[in-house]
Amino acid sequence: MVGQRSCVEEKMIKKMDALGNCDELDVRAAVMKRVRAIYDQQKTMDGEMTNLRGELESFGEPGDPVMQMQEKTIPLPSKFRKRIFSGVSAAILLGMIGFGALQLSGLGGLTEHGSQSTIDIIKPSDGSITLVNSRGRVVVQTVHTNNSKPVATASPAIEKYQTLLATYNEQVLARLNPGEMAAYYVIDTEFTKLVKGLGYGNQLQFAFNPPVYSKYQDFVNELKVAGDFWPELPSILDDGYEFEQATFKAASPYGSIDTEYKEVLEQFQKKAKDDKTGQKLFMEKIAVNAIESAEVSYHKEDQTIELSLSQSVYMGGITQVSILEGQTAEKWSMTGNGKEAVFIAASTEQGAQAWTSQNRLYWYDEASQTIRSLNDGLNNILTREQWQAIANSFIR
Structure with missing residues (x-):
């Protein structure tokens, strides 16, 4: 031989x-x-x-x-x-x-090397879809939500509060470089009265100046430094769309009931009380320690896809995903890797509830034990085929 x-x-x-x-x-x-x-x-x-x-x-x-x-x-x-x-x-x-x-x-013959994984679509018989982890435990479950309650209309008080908040927020952003975050406190009688009257608990506000990245590797590196948010972010989608630019939103460092929040608030209140200049805005730069979501756009010729990405750590129990009136949900099974996802199509209905409807994709990542989601904002311009290409690109 x-x-x-x-x-x-x-x-x-x-x-x-x-x-x-x-x-x-x-x-x-x-x-x-x-x-x-x-x-x-x-x-x-x-x-x-x-x-x-x-x-x-x-x-x-x-x-x-x-x-x-x-x-x-x-x-x-x-x-x-x-x-x-x-x-x-x-x-x-x-x-x-x-x-x-x-x-x-x-x-039945050879398959083409590098061909896209197909997606098996499973429509629920009882209207509920579940995703399980490797132990067979349910981690995500869809729940139908009846949005029959009327949408609250904007009152003069809410509009005034939003106007004042936007004004102070812009003043803080003007003092921040891209990628910097700050906590700030406002001493304004009218603003404080609105906060209490509307029942808003947060007296301490946060502002973040989002950087924009035009290079894929720069953005991926920044995500890892700022909390390893999305290490599997693809540079090219399966249907040929290439990374164009991206940014991210920083998560608030703590909630209104946290001890750290109370300590920082007390420091601002003391500084404001001791101040003799009469200024209304007090701010301090703080470190970014978590990312709330990322906004990524891909382009192919003159067409652009914009996606919003978010994730949450799985803490046990079942995460419920709402299906609103007029929306449809399906389980997508990726034949290439055995992963499963829930795809919720945006409602085609018009009216007061239309603003809450968007295309959404949910899946569970076993390696990082996180529940991840994608949506295309409120434009809903992506086709079903594009969403399948997106699913094959992101869910690895």
Whole structure:
């Protein structure tokens, strides 16, 4: 068998010599011829393939004296090295394709390498969809929500509060560089009265100046530094859309009931009480320690896709995902990796509740134990096919 293999390689090298430049060697015809031969002689190829693989493995063993001798000899001319590499590559390529043909012949033919994973769509019979972890425990469950309650209209008090808040927020943002965050406290009689009258608990406010990244790697690195938010962010979607730009929103460092919140608030109140200048706005820069969401856009020619990404750590129990009136939900099963997701299509209804409806995709990431979601904002311009390409790109 070794003599036969040497003879085969010698013939292949001679054919390459006849062709001249080995870089221009085209083995497609030889490959297809070899595949057809393998397909016709499946019963006799098993033993030969086993021997060939064994010889290739033994050829590269660390203790092989031939390999050790080559390390001490003068390097071969580059053209000769290329020629030997091409011969071995062609032999290995024939063996791999032959082995693949044996495996896939019973499945109705060879599949295209690198083709997109298909998605099996499962529509719930009882209206509820669940996602489970590796232990079989339910981590996500859809729940139908009846939005029959009327939407609260904006009152003059709410509009005034929002106007004042936006004014002070803009003043803080003007003092922040991209990527910086600040906590601030307002001493304004009218503003304080509105906060208490509307029942808002937060007296301490936060502002973040979001940076915009036009380079994919810069954005990925920043996400990792700021909390390892989205390490699997793709640079190119399966349907050819490429990363264009991105930014992220910083999460509030603490809630209104946290001890840290109370301590910082007391410090601001003391500073405001001791101040003799009459200023209304007090601010301090704080570190960004968590990311709330990321906004990413992809482009293909003159078309742009904008996605909002968020995630939450799975703390046990079941996370409920609401399905609003007019929305439909499906379970998507990725055949390529066995992962599952819930896709909720935006409502086609118009009216007061339309603003709450958007396309959403949820899935559970076992490695990081997080529940992740994507939405396309309120424009709902993405097609079903685009969402499937997005699912295949993000859910790995």
